[in-house]
Amino acid sequence: MQQIARIAGVSVTTVSHVLSGNRPVSPRTAERVHAVIQQYDYVPVSAARRLKNGRGGLIALVVPDLTVSYFAHVAKGVERAADAAGLGVIVCSVSTNAPRRHLDLVRDGTVDGIVHLSHDPQIDREIVALSADYPVVIADEALATATSIPTVTADNLRGGRLLGEHLAELGHRQALIIAGPESLGSSSLRVVGIRESFPTALVLRGDFTAESGYRLVGEALASGLTFTCVATGNDDQALGVLRRLREAGIDVPHEMSVTGFDDGIVADALGLTTVHQPAIEMGVRACELLIELIDSAETAEARSDIPPELIPVELRVRRTTARASSPA
Amino acid sequence: MQQIARIAGVSVTTVSHVLSGNRPVSPRTAERVHAVIQQYDYVPVSAARRLKNGRGGLIALVVPDLTVSYFAHVAKGVERAADAAGLGVIVCSVSTNAPRRHLDLVRDGTVDGIVHLSHDPQIDREIVALSADYPVVIADEALATATSIPTVTADNLRGGRLLGEHLAELGHRQALIIAGPESLGSSSLRVVGIRESFPTALVLRGDFTAESGYRLVGEALASGLTFTCVATGNDDQALGVLRRLREAGIDVPHEMSVTGFDDGIVADALGLTTVHQPAIEMGVRACELLIELIDSAETAEARSDIPPELIPVELRVRRTTARASSPA
């Protein structure tokens, strides 16, 4: 910048201000400076700027695993909103990074704030502690322990409801629910929603993997349970269920209806009836919230408990649900 | 750090050196300093460090679109290798960011180097220019124009070969090849590999989307072409082909074999025979190469033309290929 100032025949202060617009500069001077900047293709060193005013135009996104399509979409949303605000995004997968690396990113000032999606209880606890001193937004899954941190989640309850109503309308009376982990609010809310239409449905708890869907539906089949539809906790579980059903020679959807949750790319490929979670939209909102938080950081008013912001979901009816063949 | 120094009763210089290990410190002093650092949970401000010595422990990864599973896996690999070296990764999707945002990231010193996967010719050109001054590694797709930039790609030629040989061994004699864009080296090499077994196979050029697979195989069918198998340029195209074939009432694999390329999650879900590209491994190698480049930056020896480093691929035989029903 010294260079630019000297060549343009002004002081570094002036160059700084034509760049930031933080104080009036005469049009002629500004133009001259701009010309020199252009010519020498000058870009201000970000580290110096950050060192001086504490902000660096970078935020971090912490996801469990970037290769999970759903999280990648959230990341896309965050990136989109960040870019719109002129910020960069550091993506940190808990699965591939040293634990607490992302914590250091915010504590050492590399980033100005953090959007957090991890579900590791240990890390979650540290995030809560961190949120006292730095801007933090929780997305995807509300932390039971941290009601004062701004949070954005999908409307899981409504998603479950939509699924239950859809199946009920198709004439199903006996449903098997294969759910995700009880510890996750999202999973529980989905079940609650489904059970509004199927209050007596049996709930089998799994862990959101295809394997758990495969195994649990197999056990249900083996134990002679009767049901005409299976509502799973997410698409992956549904995938396992479909696989198991195919092996058992049970036709989907004519003999058995199956639903998922998430609407990942596999759902589209398989024609799975599911609930679409607008992952990108969620990322966008989370990032916008974070930006607000960062901008209002100076006026560090204590945040009171606020309910999570809910992102609307949509039912996607495809080829794995059909009218119940033998209404119970 | 001043704080720490004062409390520990030493100078900032000493604190700096117990942290960096750049000069001997007496064990007793070191221990005392460490204790204070622990107690006050001190983390050095990264910006100051970067400002002083030019490096910030951050690299950028530029991908076309993070929501494409394949790129997400590459990102995972890059992240893994970066983390192992104590570096952070900024992921930049060309699809969601302002054009050339990533260029600024390296020019303004936010990152120390860049792994680049974009295929926008315009951006590619700028990347080439950039590589003269900053550490750059190309991954996934070699740039025809930039032979002096370290590059790592999958062994597309061998992948094509494996596919061709597999189909030939199954007794197929007439193949239809639905390829990706001719402009991409990866796409062309796959075709070359396949054609070693099917020298006279017709090649239809598409664009790596499911839609193009759907459309092109439809046209081939309509034009009365005879073929017993379809080798596509990637999994997405195969997906479109499968869809079209199902609509046409053609049974896969008994009447028609279909292959993909990439081995994304959809391939596994659909039982698609394909070639596995070790995306994670590629990311790891690209990142390692970049780290070498960064570390050797001081000894800025001119790099001469080096051939791309090839990552081995593997054939994955699943349920969309079978013995040819009617050998021509």
Add this chain to the structure above:
DNA sequence: CTGTTAGCGCTTTCAG
């Protein structure tokens, strides 16, 4: 409207 100057927090000579 413009310039001078004092740091931001760290690393690193140069002196003990």
Add this chain to the structure above:
DNA sequence: CTGAAAGCGCTAACAG
């Protein structure tokens, strides 16, 4: 083995 002091490139008072 340890300290004092000079910046890295930028911003923002504080003067003109």
